[in-house]
Amino acid sequence: xxxEGDPRSRCIRCNTCDGYPCLVNAKxxxxxxxxEPALEYPxxxxxxxxxxxxxxxxxxxxxxxAVHVTRNGAEEKYAADIVAVSCGAIxxxxxxxxxxxxxxxxxxxxxxxTVGRHYMGHVNSVLLAVSKCPNPTVFQKTLGxxxxxxxxxxxxFPMGHISFVGKLDGVALSAxxxxxxxxxxxxxxxxxxxxxxxxxxxxxxxxxxxxxxxQGNIVLSYKPNNLEPHKRLQAKLQDLMKRQTKCDIHGHDxxxxxxxxxxxxxxxxxxxxxxxxxxxxxxxxxxxxxxLDANCRAHDVDNLYVVDGSFFVSSAAVNPALTIMANxxxxxxxxxxxxx
Ligand SMILES: Cc1cc2nc3c(=O)[nH]c(=O)nc-3n(C[C@H](O)[C@H](O)[C@H](O)COP(=O)(O)OP(=O)(O)OC[C@H]3O[C@@H](n4cnc5c(N)ncnc54)[C@H](O)[C@@H]3O)c2cc1C
Ligand code: SF4
Numbered sequence: 001x002x003x004e005g006d007p008r009s010r011c012i013r014c015n016t017c018d019g020y021p022c023l024v025n026a027k028x029x030x031x032x033x034x035x036e037p038a039l040e041y042p043x044x045x046x047x048x049x050x051x052x053x054x055x056x057x058x059x060x061x062x063x064x065x066a067v068h069v070t071r072n073g074a075e076e077k078y079a080a081d082i083v084a085v086s087c088g089a090i091x092x093x094x095x096x097x098x099x100x101x102x103x104x105x106x107x108x109x110x111x112x113x114t115v116g117r118h119y120m121g122h123v124n125s126v127l128l129a130v131s132k133c134p135n136p137t138v139f140q141k142t143l144g145x146x147x148x149x150x151x152x153x154x155x156x157f158p159m160g161h162i163s164f165v166g167k168l169d170g171v172a173l174s175a176x177x178x179x180x181x182x183x184x185x186x187x188x189x190x191x192x193x194x195x196x197x198x199x200x201x202x203x204x205x206x207x208x209x210x211x212x213x214x215q216g217n218i219v220l221s222y223k224p225n226n227l228e229p230h231k232r233l234q235a236k237l238q239d240l241m242k243r244q245t246k247c248d249i250h251g252h253d254x255x256x257x258x259x260x261x262x263x264x265x266x267x268x269x270x271x272x273x274x275x276x277x278x279x280x281x282x283x284x285x286x287x288x289x290x291x292l293d294a295n296c297r298a299h300d301v302d303n304l305y306v307v308d309g310s311f312f313v314s315s316a317a318v319n320p321a322l323t324i325m326a327n328x329x330x331x332x333x334x335x336x337x338x339x340x
Contacts, residue, residue: 001026001027001028001032002026009026010024010025010026011024011026011027012024012026013138013139015138015167015169017138017139017166018141018165018166018167019166019172047069047071049071049072050069050070050071050076051069051070051071052067052068052069052085052087052095053068053069053070053098054068054095054098054099055067055068055083055085055095055096055099055108055304056068056099056101057099057101057103057104057108057301059103060103061101061102061103061104061300061301062300062301062302063301063302063303063304064080064083064108064301064303064304065079066078066079067079067080067083080303081303081339082303082305082335082338082339083303083304083305084305084306084307084331084335085304085305085306085307085308086306086307086308086328087308088277088308088309088310089119089210089277089278089279089280089281089308089309089310089312090119090210090218090220090274090277090280091218092280092281092306092308092310093115093116093210093280093281093310094116094210094212094218095108096108096109096110096115096116096281096291096306097110097115097116097210097211097212098212098216104300108298108300108301108304109281109291109298109299109300109301109304110291110300111287111299111300112287112288112289112290112291112299114206114281114282114289114290114291115280115281115291116209116210116211116280116281117206117207117208117209117280118204118205118206118208118209118279118280118282118313119208119209119210119220119222119277119278119279119280120202120203120204120208120276120277120278120279120312120314120315121202121222121271121273121274121275121276121277121278121315122199122200122201122202122276122315122317123160123199123200123201123202123224123226123227123229123230124197124198124199124200124273124276125197125198125230125234126165126195126196126197126198127195127196127198127234127237127238128168128189128193128194128195128196129193129194129196129237129241130189130192130193131192131193131194131247131250131254132192132247132249132250132254133192133247133249133250133254134191134192135167135191135192135193135194137167138167139166139167140164140166140167140194140195141163141164141165141166141167143163143164144161144162144163144164145161145162145163146161146162148160148162148233148236149161149317152232152236154232154236155229155232157229158200158201158229158317159200159229159230159232159233159236159317160198160199160200160201160229160230160233160317161198161199161200161317161318162196162197162198162233162237163196163197163199163319164194164195164196164197165195165196165197167190167195168190168193168195169187169190170185170186170187170188170189170190172190194241196237198230198233198234198237199317199318199319200226200229200230200233200317201226201229201314201315201316201317202224202225202226202315203225203226203314204279204282204313204314204315205223205225207221207223208221208222208223208225209221209280210280220271220274222271276309276315276319276320277309278309278310278312278315278320278324279309279310279312279313279314279315280310281306281310281311282310282311282312282313283296283311283313284313287299287300290313291306292305292306292311295331295334296311296327296331305331305335307327307328307331308324308328309324311327
């Protein structure tokens with residue numbers, strides 16, 4: 001919520017935006033833009049510290065009749081005409097699997113046996129181009145590059161998207177624990193780096209999936225795929241950085257990567273990085289191959305919707321949140337029409 005023309009701008013453009021909460025409530029996030037304004041309506045209640053453990057259905061299995069919740073250590077039960085699950089792609093799938101019953105033996109709404117399958121999370125990496133000159137940018141994340149999204153002269157297949165992460169500092173870098181460039185501390189590296197975020201598409205593989213173990217713990221099985229385009233995208237960026245000549249002070253030598261193999265520090269985000277989770281409760285027209293219909297309503301359960309990153313059938317090579325939001329607005333219109 002930055003207004004550079006207004007000295008009373010709500011956002012004060014501090015240097016701890018990305019990855020930190022905003023202390024002056026000026027970040028356009030779900031809390032500020034959606035939840036807080038929605039709470040002004042008298043017909044909305046937000047329960048916090050509430051864990052949905054299970055959804056119960058009628059004897060026919062065709063509608064959800066109860067939502068079982070653990071809240072502040074107590075068990076509670078809620079009911080509604082329409083139930084929308086939005087726990088994120090891993091936890092929504094886990095909830096449906098946990099809610100198996102006699103009519104839904106493989107998990108709620110899982111006659112297609114696709115709940116939990118086709119997990120995707122992108123092939124992502126952070127690539128630091130360390131230069132002799134410092135990078136004083138605060139909001140580098142506003143830049144993005146799609147020139148190689150669909151391929152390049154050397155590689156005719158889609159490679160993905162190049163953008164930036166929010167400007168890293170030494171503390172943020174230490175969490176990613178990259179190798180330290182010779183002559184640099186982590187802090188110095190952060191001050192002298194362009195911090196690229198590279199995204200390539202991972203493909204929907206039914207064996208990449210969320211399951212539950214005997215104790216009910218979530219198990220995420222994932223075999224990375226479509227890695228070659230990502231390697232090509234990394235190589236393309238390295239090549240472009242090496243070819244830069246524009247620095248007035250150091251000229252061609254400004255970018256340290258010109259010298260050595262190890263100064264471009266590319267590291268793929270590991271499995272535990274589930275930020276871009278999607279695809280586990282896919283939508284589609286065919287109930288045999290999808291869980292949800294085009295309105296994100298379960299084919300098997302009339303009053304059950306899943307509205308989050310689960311519905312994706314492909315992950316594309318861009319960050320997922322805007323698509324998730326756009327779909328939620330679309331499904332919201334459908335629900336309004338249904339309730340009339
Ligand atoms: C550090 C980080 C940075 C990111 N940066 C970007 C970015 O720059 N751009 C972008 O597009 N995307 C970004 N993402 C991804 C984006 O945040 C997600 O794609 C998006 O928030 C997913 O939305 P969702 O509705 O599917 O699930 P979520 O936003 O994860 O919402 C799920 C909610 O359900 C709750 N929940 C889960 N299980 C239960 C349960 N059993 N009972 C009750 N509640 C439950 C969770 O607490 C959570 O509040 C980032 C993610 C992370 C983690
Ligand atoms: S955290 Fe972000 S939104 Fe908040 S003041 Fe700082 S720059 Fe602005």
